[in-house]
Amino acid sequence: MTEQISVRNKAKSKYFITEVLCVAALIVFIVVMLISRAGGTTKSIDELTKPVVKIQTVTEMSKKSTAASIKAFDLDSTKIDSIAYYKNDNIMDVSEVLIIKFSDDSYSEDAEKAVEKHVEQQKNLFKNYAPDQYALLEDSILKTRSNTLFYCTSKDADKIYDAFKSALK
Numbered sequence: 001m002t003e004q005i006s007v008r009n010k011a012k013s014k015y016f017i018t019e020v021l022c023v024a025a026l027i028v029f030i031v032v033m034l035i036s037r038a039g040g041t042t043k044s045i046d047e048l049t050k051p052v053v054k055i056q057t058v059t060e061m062s063k064k065s066t067a068a069s070i071k072a073f074d075l076d077s078t079k080i081d082s083i084a085y086y087k088n089d090n091i092m093d094v095s096e097v098l099i100i101k102f103s104d105d106s107y108s109e110d111a112e113k114a115v116e117k118h119v120e121q122q123k124n125l126f127k128n129y130a131p132d133q134y135a136l137l138e139d140s141i142l143k144t145r146s147n148t149l150f151y152c153t154s155k156d157a158d159k160i161y162d163a164f165k166s167a168l169k
Contacts, residue, residue, distance in 0.1 A: 040147030058097055098115065141153075141161050
């Protein structure tokens with residue numbers, strides 16, 4: 001009888017240790033996820049865009065006003081600290097770069113959804129008659145990190161994103 005109790009206690013002990021390890025792993029995972037979303041930049045929008053605008057395809061775009069940027073992406077201006085939006089003036093070219101610095105970090109998810117909606121609308125416009133432009137939209141880059149958002153549709157999207165990442169350092 002005492003052997004059975006001893007075996008049960010060992011089994012309960014192993015089960016308890018497994019539970020504790022699972023909870024600890026979950027806590028570590030949550031902390032890592034929170035830290036990876038943290039780390040916003042204190043750099044100005046000009047500092048963030050400086051290396052981006054040096055790339056040839058961006059120099060072919062024109063900088064749009066804050067109001068035009070807000071309107072193009074249907075954004076909430078009260079939650080944006082600063083914004084830079086570059087777009088090709090040729091209506092048959094979907095190339096554009098958007099960099100946002102948020103005043104309210106919690107707005108990043110809503111802003112990302114607004115940009116995704118904009119991209120989907122562009123895809124619907126160009127899908128049937130401009131396959132090369134549609135392909136650019138398919139390969140667009142959209143990244144958020146704490147208080148910043150980066151979006152780019154361009155033949156040089158990867159190069160432009162790398163320039164943006166270098167500005168964050």
